Amino acid sequence: GESVGLHLPTLSVQEGDNSIINCAYSNSASDYFIWYKQESGKGPQFIIDIRSNMDKRQGQRVTVLLNKTVKHLSLQIAATQPGDSAVYFCAARTGANNLFFGTGTRLTVIP
């Protein structure tokens, strides 16, 4: 199986600053990782993914970094906006299609 954890349950940042959300996983066989954003009352929204053969991937204002040596990944959000306020989940896949989700970090953006 897989155990996925997040380093901080809550994170507050000033609008315009960069946010970094961290995640640790336990199974070195995990080969695929996804970050999701969940706003209140909604389902999780896919943000960005990364495969284990990569250590960095960039999207629009977001970057995911993967360190397989220490089994750690992070989500960086540039120029954080009030609309970024949500709970962020990392998820890891090991082998089959099943995803194991972390406990979530609540990001609050302070205007």
Next chain:
Amino acid sequence: SAVISQKPSRDICQRGTSLTIQCQVDSQVTMMFWYRQQPGQSLTLIATANQGSEATYESGFVIDKFPISRPNLTFSTLTVSNMSPEDSSIYLCSVGGTYNEQFFGPGTRLTVL
């Protein structure tokens, strides 16, 4: 990504009754999944809904409690049977994407009294 809808969006049910949740996708997908998200917590996979065969359940979830149907490649249902207050959760369906990602529906918020 596919557009996923769920019905009902929320419901309040009495203990001992059953509720069937529907998940509809706007395109054919091979993989569909059902998750539970208890209040303030993360997502736990209940089962993989297989088209044309029985669902594959995760440890801790059984077919008698959570029967699943998958009659075609765009639709699935999850029934929560003989409900108790502990079943109060958000139930989410997801579909597999082209590259192993999963996309989620809006969820069904269930409260059992």
